[in-house]
Amino acid sequence: MLNVLAVDIGGTNYRVGLFDHEGRRLMVVEEPTHRAGGRDWMLHQIQRHAVSLREKSDFPVKACGISFGGPVDYPRQTVTSLHTPGWKDFEMARWAEQTLGLATRVDNDANAGAWGEFRFGAGRGSRSIFYITISTGIGGGWILDGKPFRGRDGLAGELGHIPVSDSGVICSCGGRGCLETFCSATAIALRARGLAQRKPEAMARVLELSHGDPQNVTAAQVFQAASEGETGAAFIVREAARWLARGLMMVVRLMDPDRIVLGGGVAKAGLALLEPVRQAMEEMGSPTIQASTEVVLAELGDYSPLYGAAGLALDLAAQTV
Amino acid sequence: MLNVLAVDIGGTNYRVGLFDHEGRRLMVVEEPTHRAGGRDWMLHQIQRHAVSLREKSDFPVKACGISFGGPVDYPRQTVTSLHTPGWKDFEMARWAEQTLGLATRVDNDANAGAWGEFRFGAGRGSRSIFYITISTGIGGGWILDGKPFRGRDGLAGELGHIPVSDSGVICSCGGRGCLETFCSATAIALRARGLAQRKPEAMARVLELSHGDPQNVTAAQVFQAASEGETGAAFIVREAARWLARGLMMVVRLMDPDRIVLGGGVAKAGLALLEPVRQAMEEMGSPTIQASTEVVLAELGDYSPLYGAAGLALDLAAQTV
Numbered sequence A, B: 001m002l003n004v005l006a007v008d009i010g011g012t013n014y015r016v017g018l019f020d021h022e023g024r025r026l027m028v029v030e031e032p033t034h035r036a037g038g039r040d041w042m043l044h045q046i047q048r049h050a051v052s053l054r055e056k057s058d059f060p061v062k063a064c065g066i067s068f069g070g071p072v073d074y075p076r077q078t079v080t081s082l083h084t085p086g087w088k089d090f091e092m093a094r095w096a097e098q099t100l101g102l103a104t105r106v107d108n109d110a111n112a113g114a115w116g117e118f119r120f121g122a123g124r125g126s127r128s129i130f131y132i133t134i135s136t137g138i139g140g141g142w143i144l145d146g147k148p149f150r151g152r153d154g155l156a157g158e159l160g161h162i163p164v165s166d167s168g169v170i171c172s173c174g175g176r177g178c179l180e181t182f183c184s185a186t187a188i189a190l191r192a193r194g195l196a197q198r199k200p201e202a203m204a205r206v207l208e209l210s211h212g213d214p215q216n217v218t219a220a221q222v223f224q225a226a227s228e229g230e231t232g233a234a235f236i237v238r239e240a241a242r243w244l245a246r247g248l249m250m251v252v253r254l255m256d257p258d259r260i261v262l263g264g265g266v267a268k269a270g271l272a273l274l275e276p277v278r279q280a281m282e283e284m285g286s287p288t289i290q291a292s293t294e295v296v297l298a299e300l301g302d303y304s305p306l307y308g309a310a311g312l313a314l315d316l317a318a319q320t321v
Helices: A035-056 A092-100 A109-120 A185-198 A200-209 A219-227 A231-255 A265-269 A271-284 A301-320 B035-056 B092-100 B109-120 B185-198 B200-209 B219-227 B231-255 B265-269 B271-284 B301-320
Strands: A003-009 A013-020 A025-032 A061-068 A103-108 A129-134 A138-144 A147-149 A259-263 A294-297 B003-009 B013-020 B025-032 B061-068 B103-108 B129-134 B138-144 B147-149 B259-263 B294-297
Touching: A003 A035, A003 A301, A013 A035, A013 A301, A025 A035, A025 A301, A035 A061, A035 A092, A061 A092, A061 A109, A061 A301, A092 A103, A103 A109, A103 A301, A109 A129, A109 A138, A109 A147, A109 A259, A109 A301, A129 A231, A129 A265, A138 A231, A185 A200, A185 A219, A185 A231, A185 A265, A200 A219, A200 A231, A219 A231, A219 A265, A219 A271, A231 A259, A231 A271, A231 B231, A259 A271, A265 A271, A271 A294, B003 B035, B003 B301, B013 B035, B013 B301, B025 B035, B025 B301, B035 B061, B035 B092, B061 B092, B061 B109, B061 B301, B092 B103, B103 B109, B103 B301, B109 B129, B109 B138, B109 B147, B109 B259, B109 B301, B129 B231, B129 B265, B138 B231, B185 B200, B185 B219, B185 B231, B185 B265, B200 B219, B200 B231, B219 B231, B219 B265, B219 B271, B231 B259, B231 B271, B259 B271, B265 B271, B271 B294
Parallel strands: A003 A061, A061 A103, A129 A259, A259 A294, B003 B061, B061 B103, B129 B259, B259 B294
Antiparallel strands: A003 A013, A013 A025, A129 A138, A138 A147, B003 B013, B013 B025, B129 B138, B138 B147
C-alpha cells in the first residue's frame, strides 16, 4: 500500500492533498494564494504542507503530482509562465524532487483537470474526453484513447483562444475576438455590468445580489438571478451559453469524443449552464451528422486538477514500484 | 516481395491501382464514375480492373485497401452512405474479400487521404497531422501520434460542418452556416457567379474563362483569374481563404498538430490558396500563443486517398504475412 501527494497551484487558491493508491482523497489543505508573495512564498507553503501531510500518512508516500495554473513545458517538466513573476522557466518537478525527495510530475491545470475527471470523475468509463475549464478564462485538455494528448507545442486544448469574431475585443492573449472574450466568467460579468448600468430594471435581482453596485456583479450572481427568472440575467446566460455551444460544436465536429466535461467556476452553475448549452448545441446540430458526444458536468468541482495531479503521481508510482 | 491493390471510389472519378511493398505506385486505372450506374456498375468496374492489375503484377497481391467517398462505419467495415442509392449498409470489405479473395480494409476518403499523406506525402516525418480535403464539400481526417483517430462515431475531422454563422445558408447536411458553405469549391463558385452577374466589370477575366456564362464559373477559374490580378476574383479568394483560415485556427488551437495538409480540388490552386490562408492565420494569431503547426499543400494531389488505401492494404499485409 502507498499514498501520493497532489498539489494544485492556482491564481486564487492552492491545495496540497494526500491521496491513496486508488486515487481517493484522504486529506486536503486549501488556502488562498498570496499573489504578492510570488514563487518563493508558494514553494514554502507547498513544502510546509507536504511535510505535514507525509507525517500524517499511514503508508509511505511514493510520488508527487503538481497541477500548475499556467503554461507548462511538459517534456521539460518546467513552468513557462510569462505572466506571473518568478515562475518563468522554473524547473518545477526538479524542485519538488530535490525538496521533497519524491518522484514528481507537473502538468498545467487544464490537462491535469482532464486527467482527474477522466480517471476519477465524469470521464470514467470513456475512451476520449475533452475537459473544458470555464473560469476567469477558458482552458481545455484532451484525453484521447485513454492518454493525455498535448500537441506539438503543448498547446492542444486552447479552445478559449479560438478567434470567433473579427469584431470582438482584444483578448488577454493579445488576439482579437477569442472565444473566452464571449463566455468566460470575466466576459459574463462584464456584459452583466454593462446591462445593469444601461437597464437596471432588467437586472434588479443581480443588482440586489451585488449590493447595488454594478461594478461588483459576478458571473455567479448572473446565473443565480437567471435561475430565479430575471430577464436580463437570463438573456446574458443564453448569449454566453450560445457562444460556448459554438465552441463545443467545434470540439464535437473535429474530434467526436465520447464526452465533453464542463469544469471550472462557471460550471458550478450546474444545470443553469448545462441546459442552455445543450439546447443551443441541439439547435446548431445537423439532422444528418449525428455525433453522440455527451456534454456533462465535472464531478470533482474545484478539485478536478488536484485529482489529476494525484493521477500523475500514481502513474509515476506505478512505474517506479 | 508483395504488391497490394488500392481502390478509390469517388463521386466524379474512381481509381484502381497496384502499389508495391513500399507504397510506390506501379499502375493506376482512372475513369469517370458513371453515377447512374449505381453500386452494381461500380463494383463491376472495380472487379474487372482488379483482376486485370493482378494479372500484370510481378509479385503476389496480398491485400486490398478501399477509399470510399462517403461515410464508412470503420469498425463494421461497412459503407453507410445515405445519399447515394444502393450503398447504404453495404459490407464493402466483405464484398472485396469474397469477390477478389483479398484481405480488405475500407475507410472514408478523408481518413484515407490523411493516411496517404501521412505515410507517403506531405505528412512524412511528423507525428500528428490534420488532412483537409477541399472540393465540392470540405472533409478532414486525423492522424494523431502516428495512428488514425476516428472518434466515437467515426465522425472526427468534420471541419466542413462546424456551424460558423447563424446567418449563413442551409448546408447540404441540413445544418445552417456550416464552414463549407463559405469556402468549399461550391461556395467559391456560387459567390463568383453572383459577383459576375452583379459586377461583370470586376470579373471580366473569370467570365472570359467561363466563355461568358456566369453560371459556368468554377472555383478553378476564380483562382486563375485572381492569380492574374483580377480584383473581383481576388476579393472572392481572400474571403474564402479567410473563412478557411478561421477553420484551421480551430484545428491549431484545439489540437496543435505538427502539420495541416491542404488537399482536394481547391488545394490544386497551390500558392494562390496557401498564401492568403497563411496570411489570414497570421493576422488572426495571438502574440502570446505561438503554436508552430505548419500549413502545407498535399503532395499526392488527387491520389492522396488512393495512396491511403494502399497504406491500409500494406498494414493488413504486414499483419497477415
